[in-house]
Amino acid sequence: MPDFPTLASLADDLESGRTTARKLVEACIARIADPAGEGQRTFIHVDKDAALATADAMDALRKAKAAPSRYAGIPISIKDLFDIKGQVTRAGSRALDDSPPAEQDAATVARLRRAGFVVIGRTNMTEFAYSGIGINPHYGTPKGAWNRAEGHVPGGSSSGAAVSVLDGMAHGALGTDTGGSCRIPAAYNGIVGYKPTQRRVPLDGSVPLSFSLDSIGPLARSVSCCAILDAVLANEPIVPLRPRPVKGMRLAVPTTIALDDLDAEVSATFERALKSLADHGAIIERIEIAEFHDIGPMNAKGGFAASESYAWHRYLITAKGDVYDPRVSVRIMRGEAQSAADYIDLLNERRSLIARVNSRIAPYDALVLPTTANTPPKISDLADDKAFTTQNLRALRNCTLINMIDGCAISLPAHREGDIPVGLMLAGAGGSDRRIFELAAGMEAVIRV
Numbered sequence: 001m002p003d004f005p006t007l008a009s010l011a012d013d014l015e016s017g018r019t020t021a022r023k024l025v026e027a028c029i030a031r032i033a034d035p036a037g038e039g040q041r042t043f044i045h046v047d048k049d050a051a052l053a054t055a056d057a058m059d060a061l062r063k064a065k066a067a068p069s070r071y072a073g074i075p076i077s078i079k080d081l082f083d084i085k086g087q088v089t090r091a092g093s094r095a096l097d098d099s100p101p102a103e104q105d106a107a108t109v110a111r112l113r114r115a116g117f118v119v120i121g122r123t124n125m126t127e128f129a130y131s132g133i134g135i136n137p138h139y140g141t142p143k144g145a146w147n148r149a150e151g152h153v154p155g156g157s158s159s160g161a162a163v164s165v166l167d168g169m170a171h172g173a174l175g176t177d178t179g180g181s182c183r184i185p186a187a188y189n190g191i192v193g194y195k196p197t198q199r200r201v202p203l204d205g206s207v208p209l210s211f212s213l214d215s216i217g218p219l220a221r222s223v224s225c226c227a228i229l230d231a232v233l234a235n236e237p238i239v240p241l242r243p244r245p246v247k248g249m250r251l252a253v254p255t256t257i258a259l260d261d262l263d264a265e266v267s268a269t270f271e272r273a274l275k276s277l278a279d280h281g282a283i284i285e286r287i288e289i290a291e292f293h294d295i296g297p298m299n300a301k302g303g304f305a306a307s308e309s310y311a312w313h314r315y316l317i318t319a320k321g322d323v324y325d326p327r328v329s330v331r332i333m334r335g336e337a338q339s340a341a342d343y344i345d346l347l348n349e350r351r352s353l354i355a356r357v358n359s360r361i362a363p364y365d366a367l368v369l370p371t372t373a374n375t376p377p378k379i380s381d382l383a384d385d386k387a388f389t390t391q392n393l394r395a396l397r398n399c400t401l402i403n404m405i406d407g408c409a410i411s412l413p414a415h416r417e418g419d420i421p422v423g424l425m426l427a428g429a430g431g432s433d434r435r436i437f438e439l440a441a442g443m444e445a446v447i448r449v
Helices: 007-016 021-033 048-063 107-114 159-166 183-189 223-233 264-279 290-298 303-323 326-337 340-361 385-404 433-443
Strands: 043-046 075-079 118-123 173-177 192-195 215-220 250-254 283-287 366-370 408-413 423-428
Touching: 007 021, 007 223, 021 043, 021 048, 021 075, 021 118, 043 159, 048 118, 075 159, 107 118, 107 173, 107 223, 118 159, 159 173, 159 183, 159 215, 173 192, 183 192, 183 385, 183 408, 183 423, 192 223, 192 385, 215 223, 223 408, 223 433, 264 283, 264 366, 264 423, 290 340, 290 385, 303 326, 303 340, 366 385, 366 433, 385 408, 385 423, 408 433, 423 433
Parallel strands: 075 118, 075 173, 250 283, 250 366
Antiparallel strands: 043 118, 173 215, 192 215, 192 408, 366 423, 408 423
């Protein structure tokens, strides 16, 4: 991956006059338009004229010492799941082609604009955010970071979001995470992805997958970049991130489910990262979290994703089911068979699960586990539905554990330069977002040695 700048270094360059917002936007647009690149599959729509006009406005405000933040003028991408005023929100589908343009920005888009970030365009995604792989039959599938000559999946559902950051087509991205959709593409592309405590960031103006599990988070090039964007999304002050020393960190590795059936590269990379953390003084304990065994039975009928997505889609899928990706529609339709009693049981079981897991992990600073059980599969290997389902479940499994306990989590690149991308996930109970960022910032450089 090219050594693209962080948000902090870009802000310094803008402040010093070494660059301008217009130059940053022009460079991103050129990368998107490069016929040898992934731009045509990464973006569903590019806001070229609006982005350039906004860049010029931010440059003028900075010259007048009135920039809304030190990050004003930095181009970011927006997942096609979010409303942008005057544009149709398609959620990576063709079923919403004839929807009216949005009357206002999604709450999160509006917050990013208020901080002065420049919206460069709408990124491709798994249709209706319903997979961790990132394949889209309508708009194409952008190739992920690994071995582009062969073509490996980018991870989903925020596939275009990750590739836009990876390839310098944007310097940060707005994504969503219902069962790993920020963290999986981050892991597959060697960048950082964050899933916040759900209640911190409003869902208004985004197409839902599961309103119980949906979280809105950033994808970027570093922990500090994600922390900056997360603060904007949560409408919190942007304060300096103070990395915690690795020495003395109390980290728990869950041996229940999270370490099962790992690809060899994932296992080796994860164990090497743990050894490095221990060598630097982290206290690492492998623990059973028996409650994780309850999650599979809870999702046996499709869980929250099926029931809640079916409630939203039931009329649209009746009218336009023939244009849905069959791999998406079949999963949505599982919700039709769930009863009200099934759903109420899910709500009660989840409340109990959250309380029990939080009690068990309370003595530790964080959980640490592989982001995904697998490395990014080849796109060509997933033509078979059975192979797709197997790899999709392996991609989603570990991340889903954290969504189900209403936690927060970050995926950090743990592989060495030149190796296949592998993510390490650091996770905590809901509300521990700042601690997770501080811990992640402390271990960011240590885990890749």
